[in-house]
Amino acid sequence: MKPVSVGLLGLGTVGCGTLNVLARNADEIRRRAGRSIEVRRAVARDLKRRRAADLSGIALSDNPDDVVNDAGIDVVVELFGGLDPAHGLILRAIDNGKHVVTANKALIADYGQEIFEAAQRRGVMVAFEAAVAGGIPIVKAVREGLSGNRIDRLVGIINGTTNFILTQIRDKQRSFADALAEAQLLGYAEADPAFDVNGIDAAHKLTIIAATAFGIPLQFGNVHIEGLADMDSRDVLYAGELDCRIKHLAIAKRTRGGIELRVHPTLIRGDSMLANVEGVMNAVMVDGDAAGPTLYYGAGAGAEPTASAVVADLIDVVRALTSDPENRVPHLAFQPGALSDVPVLDIGDVVTAYYLRLQVKDEPGVLAAITRVLGDLNISIEAVMQKETSGDGKPVPLVLMTYPVRERDMNEAVDRIRALDSVDDKVVRIRVEPLHGEACGERA
Amino acid sequence: MKPVSVGLLGLGTVGCGTLNVLARNADEIRRRAGRSIEVRRAVARDLKRRRAADLSGIALSDNPDDVVNDAGIDVVVELFGGLDPAHGLILRAIDNGKHVVTANKALIADYGQEIFEAAQRRGVMVAFEAAVAGGIPIVKAVREGLSGNRIDRLVGIINGTTNFILTQIRDKQRSFADALAEAQLLGYAEADPAFDVNGIDAAHKLTIIAATAFGIPLQFGNVHIEGLADMDSRDVLYAGELDCRIKHLAIAKRTRGGIELRVHPTLIRGDSMLANVEGVMNAVMVDGDAAGPTLYYGAGAGAEPTASAVVADLIDVVRALTSDPENRVPHLAFQPGALSDVPVLDIGDVVTAYYLRLQVKDEPGVLAAITRVLGDLNISIEAVMQKETSGDGKPVPLVLMTYPVRERDMNEAVDRIRALDSVDDKVVRIRVEPLHGEACGERA
Numbered sequence: 001m002k003p004v005s006v007g008l009l010g011l012g013t014v015g016c017g018t019l020n021v022l023a024r025n026a027d028e029i030r031r032r033a034g035r036s037i038e039v040r041r042a043v044a045r046d047l048k049r050r051r052a053a054d055l056s057g058i059a060l061s062d063n064p065d066d067v068v069n070d071a072g073i074d075v076v077v078e079l080f081g082g083l084d085p086a087h088g089l090i091l092r093a094i095d096n097g098k099h100v101v102t103a104n105k106a107l108i109a110d111y112g113q114e115i116f117e118a119a120q121r122r123g124v125m126v127a128f129e130a131a132v133a134g135g136i137p138i139v140k141a142v143r144e145g146l147s148g149n150r151i152d153r154l155v156g157i158i159n160g161t162t163n164f165i166l167t168q169i170r171d172k173q174r175s176f177a178d179a180l181a182e183a184q185l186l187g188y189a190e191a192d193p194a195f196d197v198n199g200i201d202a203a204h205k206l207t208i209i210a211a212t213a214f215g216i217p218l219q220f221g222n223v224h225i226e227g228l229a230d231m232d233s234r235d236v237l238y239a240g241e242l243d244c245r246i247k248h249l250a251i252a253k254r255t256r257g258g259i260e261l262r263v264h265p266t267l268i269r270g271d272s273m274l275a276n277v278e279g280v281m282n283a284v285m286v287d288g289d290a291a292g293p294t295l296y297y298g299a300g301a302g303a304e305p306t307a308s309a310v311v312a313d314l315i316d317v318v319r320a321l322t323s324d325p326e327n328r329v330p331h332l333a334f335q336p337g338a339l340s341d342v343p344v345l346d347i348g349d350v351v352t353a354y355y356l357r358l359q360v361k362d363e364p365g366v367l368a369a370i371t372r373v374l375g376d377l378n379i380s381i382e383a384v385m386q387k388e389t390s391g392d393g394k395p396v397p398l399v400l401m402t403y404p405v406r407e408r409d410m411n412e413a414v415d416r417i418r419a420l421d422s423v424d425d426k427v428v429r430i431r432v433e434p435l436h437g438e439a440c441g442e443r444a
Numbered sequence: 445m446k447p448v449s450v451g452l453l454g455l456g457t458v459g460c461g462t463l464n465v466l467a468r469n470a471d472e473i474r475r476r477a478g479r480s481i482e483v484r485r486a487v488a489r490d491l492k493r494r495r496a497a498d499l500s501g502i503a504l505s506d507n508p509d510d511v512v513n514d515a516g517i518d519v520v521v522e523l524f525g526g527l528d529p530a531h532g533l534i535l536r537a538i539d540n541g542k543h544v545v546t547a548n549k550a551l552i553a554d555y556g557q558e559i560f561e562a563a564q565r566r567g568v569m570v571a572f573e574a575a576v577a578g579g580i581p582i583v584k585a586v587r588e589g590l591s592g593n594r595i596d597r598l599v600g601i602i603n604g605t606t607n608f609i610l611t612q613i614r615d616k617q618r619s620f621a622d623a624l625a626e627a628q629l630l631g632y633a634e635a636d637p638a639f640d641v642n643g644i645d646a647a648h649k650l651t652i653i654a655a656t657a658f659g660i661p662l663q664f665g666n667v668h669i670e671g672l673a674d675m676d677s678r679d680v681l682y683a684g685e686l687d688c689r690i691k692h693l694a695i696a697k698r699t700r701g702g703i704e705l706r707v708h709p710t711l712i713r714g715d716s717m718l719a720n721v722e723g724v725m726n727a728v729m730v731d732g733d734a735a736g737p738t739l740y741y742g743a744g745a746g747a748e749p750t751a752s753a754v755v756a757d758l759i760d761v762v763r764a765l766t767s768d769p770e771n772r773v774p775h776l777a778f779q780p781g782a783l784s785d786v787p788v789l790d791i792g793d794v795v796t797a798y799y800l801r802l803q804v805k806d807e808p809g810v811l812a813a814i815t816r817v818l819g820d821l822n823i824s825i826e827a828v829m830q831k832e833t834s835g836d837g838k839p840v841p842l843v844l845m846t847y848p849v850r851e852r853d854m855n856e857a858v859d860r861i862r863a864l865d866s867v868d869d870k871v872v873r874i875r876v877e878p879l880h881g882e883a884c885g886e887r888a
Contacts, residue, residue: 021734025594031659031782032591034770129589135735137589144588145573145581147476148755150469215475273741276720283739290465291579291742291752295727297717298738308735311592323767326478338475 003036004318007067007098008058009089010079011044014103014130016053017303018077018310023054025311033315039077041067052303068093075317077310078102087111094118094126099321101313103130103306109204109220112211116331123325127313132205133158133282135305136298137312142286143212143333149288151213154252155433158205160280160300161189161196162228162248167278169236170245176231188280188301198227199263202250206263209284210252214259214342215334222344226264235357235428238399239267241385242355245275249433258345265430267355272435273297285435293436348408353382353432356402358417359395359424366422367398373416379405395424401432447480448762451511451542452502453533454523455488458547458574460497461747462521462754467498469755477759483521485511496747512537519761521754522546531555538562538570543765545757547574547750553648553664556655560775567769571757576649577602577726579749580742581756586730587656587777593732595657598696599877602649604724604744605633605640606672606692611722613680614689620675632724632745642671643707646694650707654696657730658703658786659778666788670708679801679872682843683711685829686799689719693877702789709874711799716879717741729879737880792852797826797876800846802861803839803868810866811842817860823849839868845876 008015022029022037030036041059043066044051061067067076068089076093078100080086086107090100094115102108108115108128119126129139133156142151157163161183168179180197183189195201203223211218228248239246244267253260268275273295277283282300287293299305320328330336360366367384374381385399402410414427452459466473466481474480485503487510488495505511511520512533520537522544524530530551534544538559546552552559552572563570573583577600586595601607605627612623624641627633639645647667655662672692683690693710696703712719717739721727726744731737743749764772774780804810811828818825829843846854858871 017734021592025592025733028594028659028778029592031778031784032774034774034779135732136738137585140584140589141581141740144760145584145756146752147759148465148469148473148752150472215472271720273717273720276715276717288579288752289469290461290748290755292746292749294580294740294742296585296738296740299736302736304734305736308590308592308732311734312589315591316588319771319773320767322771323764327763327766329763330476330478334472334475335478340475 001035003038004321005072005074006037006039006077006314007070007073007075008039008042008077008079009064009067010081011042011051012079013303014306014310015042015079016051017307018079019053019055021304021307021311029311029315033318035318037314037318041070041073043067064089068096068098073098075099075101075314077314078104080104081106083107083110090115091118094122094124097122097124099124099317100126101310101317102126102128103310105131105201105204105208109207109218112208112218116336119331120336125317125320125328126331127317128208129313130306130309132209133284134298134300134302135308136282136284136296136300137309138209138284138296139212141296142209144329146286146288146291146294147333149290151286151288152254153287154209154213154284155274155435156206156209156250156282156284157247157274157277158250158282158284158300159196159202159248160282161193162202163277163282164188164280165228166236166246166248169233170240173233173237175233176228197229199225199248202248202263206250206252206261210259210261212333213252213286214254215332215338215340216259216342217339219344222261224262224264224347228265231265232428234397235430238357238385239355240270242383242401243270244268245270246430247274251433255345257349258343260345260350262347262350267430267432268435274435348411350407351404353404354402354410355430355432356400357428358398358400359426360398361422362389362391362393362396363422369420369422370417373420374402374413377409377413379403379409379413445479447482448765449516449518450481450483450521450758451514451517451519452483452486452521452523453508453511454525455486455495456523457747458750458754459486459523460495461751462523463497465748465751465755473755473759477762479762481758481762485514485517487511508533512540512542517542519543519545519758521758522548524548525550527551527554534559535562538566538568541566541568543568543761544570545754545761546570546572547754549575549645549648549652553651553662556652556662560780563775564780569761569764569772570775571761572652573757574750574753576653577728578742578744578746579752580726580728580740580744581753582653582728582740583656585740586653588773590730590732590735590738591777593734595730595732596698597731598653598657598728599718599879600650600653600694600726600728601691601718601721602694602726602728602744603640603646603692604726605637606646607721607726608632608724609672610680610690610692613677614684617677617681619677620672641673643669643692646692646707650694650696650705653728654703654705656777657696658698659776659782659784660703660786661783663788666705668706668708668791672709675709676872678841679874682801682829683799684714686827686845687714688712689714690874691718695877699789701793702787704789704794706791706794711874711876712879718879792855794851795848796851797848798846798854799874799876800844801872802842802844803870804842805866806833806835806837806840807866813864813866814861817864818846818857821853821857823847823853823857
């Protein structure tokens with residue numbers, strides 16, 4: 001069969017990784033796909049820069065129009081990233097009848113609906129496995145592998161930078177700032193790591209994967225996002241004493257009142273599979289009503305892991321080239337028009353257990369005052385960990401683990417506790433996520 | 445669109461699980477697949493038995509012909525298990541132009557080639573996700589999710605019974621016999637657990653998944669299989685002292701000389717993801733040249749996890765019903781005719797590090813004699829662990845960890861060591877598998 005012609009937008013890390021994987025595994029890919037996949041055109045802003053890939057046989061240009069308007073290109077691979085000009089280019093490529101493969105999580109999270117509708121009308125495919133968790137085929141697993149399930153929960157470590165930072169704090173007793181500097185030195189974090197550290201990157205990915213899991217529209221604006229910047233290394237260590245770990249988790253959960261969508265630092269049991277996902281690795285746990293918990297683990301970023309997903313998408317597109325568009329796997333797993341309008345739960349209505357760390361005066365009656373506040377709001381205490389006594393009247397740390405409580409009530413409790421004379425103004429609060437078995441801290 | 449008609453062969457645990465999942469999630473499934481999936485006929489040997497599923501609306505029969513010969517049935521789901529009559533029935537269903545979904549690992553491992561060729565000729569699909577690792581969509585991950593990779597290694601815990609036994613031995617200090625009895629009591633092991641314990645079940649699954657990973661023919665006969673029956677609980681405990689775990693692993697590995705296919709008890713690092721797969725859970729680690737290591741974890745058996753895979757296959761088949769057969773995902777991942785003839789390596793040529801446990805006389809010169817034998821065969825020792833000294837002249841255990849050595853040389857070494865006067869005849873040997881990072885025992 002005649003080769004499939006690909007046009008590449010972007011020759012950065014992932015673009016070059018994609019070229020290298022396509023070249024190195026050309027034989028395996030042809031044996032799988034039944035035909036060759038050939039990159040004919042590529043676009044980069046600066047054509048003079050050295051590239052970490054062999055560009056021979058590829059027509060280079062600094063004008064994306066040369067790819068999206070070329071009638072000889074079957075599939076456009078968009079690796080520019082960011083919203084512009086990727087947004088307009090993808091829409092034009094679709095308009096010109098081209099299939100699209102993209103790694104652009106921000107674009108899919110923000111404009112996916114518009115893009116998929118355009119693709120649907122034109123009868124072309126838009127594939128985006130590389131947008132979520134790099135080399136882990138998680139979109140495929142959720143959309144196709146678990147398609148018989150009602151999915152009840154997703155819990156993911158889907159940002160390598162924040163996971164690396166937490167691993168460094170725990171294993172090497174580093175401060176947050178030192179761990180972040182190390183991540184930047186090793187090339188894991190961007191020079192401006194804000195999107196990683198403030199949780200935006202994880203929220204983009206959660207938006208996409210939750211839509212495919214629950215059959216709900218993409219709705220980045222409804223994700224509750226807390227970053228890692230305020231993380232105190234003491235809490236990482238105290239969590240260890242409770243046989244727990246703190247991970248920066250992305251959670252989507254089906255509840256009676258609606259879907260929870262949230263990204264925040266979270267306590268989980270130390271012996272769970274997710275707790276053992278270290279460094280820059282990613283993992284997503286999916287609870288299906290039939291399959292039970294399944295977990296998908298691997299590298300969430302990097303040139304070749306991301307290229308692995310791009311190439312798998314290319315092969316999927318090639319296999320479906322001649323298929324009837326009506327019968328293809330729907331972009332968001334569920335048929336367009338069959339999306340659910342179940343609401344996203346307000347964060348105030350979310351119920352979780354809590355880890356609280358207070359700084360309290362080392363004097364009698366303090367614990368009684370705090371437990372009275374919690375009791376008044378019907379918040380039950382599961383464990384108390386009193387840290388070292390100073391003896392000199394200085395504030396000492398007090399760690400409390402609560403039973404599950406509605407966020408709104410916890411907000412009220414924290415306000416009241418902060419108003420106590422014997423408690424410092426700063427109260428650290430970290431949500432707890434149970435992972436199959438007892439919750440974290442139950443054995444403390 | 446008109447519903448798809450399914451005929452079910454078998455109303456046992458998985459058959460009823462499949463009916464329950466299809467009924468409970470009918471709405472989600474229709475929203476995903478774009479049409480309903482309806483079981484119209486079902487076949488069971490004993491029609492009078494009570495079933496754990498609602499059979500209303502399903503035409504029941506004790507004659508499989510009623511399913512495979514019914515022109516109104518689009519897809520046959522084969523859940524009889526075993527080679528006969530499943531083998532003949534599947535071939536007849538294919539002949540009659542029906543698509544097939546099966547959970548039958550023995551059948552696919554033994555007769556897959558013949559079945560896939562028949563399906564190819566007739567232009568129908570045979571889907572078998574449920575044959576490997578139950579609810580984990582591992583066939584899809586390897587065949588489609590990682591299709592851009594040259595896969596270099598698979599390491600799997602793909603038999604829940606043996607993993608449960610090893611977990612019990614380790615966590616509860618049970619004997620092998622007690623742990624097996626517990627597995628039978630809990631319904632994890634068959635009344636005749638031979639296929640689980642002797643490694644045949646894992647070898648069937650390895651045969652299938654290795655074929656899809658490496659593009660080699662199905663070749664169950666070439667798998668080197670060692671069961672768990674000789675496992676001594678002492679070795680499970682000693683492994684723990686070396687920061688390792690013993691797992692019953694299925695391993696497929698690409699080496700220069702050929703593909704390794706082997707199932708045997710194996711030492712792995714205690715802090716690896718696979719080491720933390722406990723109880724009846726399954727997991728498969730896949731090393732791709734682009735994606736790096738990825739891991740897939742979940743329930744490997746049980747009514748609904750297996751049904752999850754059956755239903756996902758049904759939805760895949762429904763989606764591809766109108767597709768051009770030439771462009772479908774190939775049964776074994778690679779196009780028929782593009783399979784590789786790379787040989788399977790003889791177990792004698794396999795190179796691994798080894799854990800050795802000897803019973804030796806508690807007297808001077810014993811260790812020297814053993815190390816001389818190993819040195820003569822160029823086998824290097826990485827660690828020695830001398831267990832308690834009896835003081836009364838009785839034999840004491842001696843544990844050695846070697847560097848990687850060719851199996852053939854280890855066989856010779858063990859023969860020579862057993863011939864030493866000061867060493868008991870029984871020598872325990874367990875292979876070591878390194879998992880990303882230092883090998884097991886390096887820190888001992």
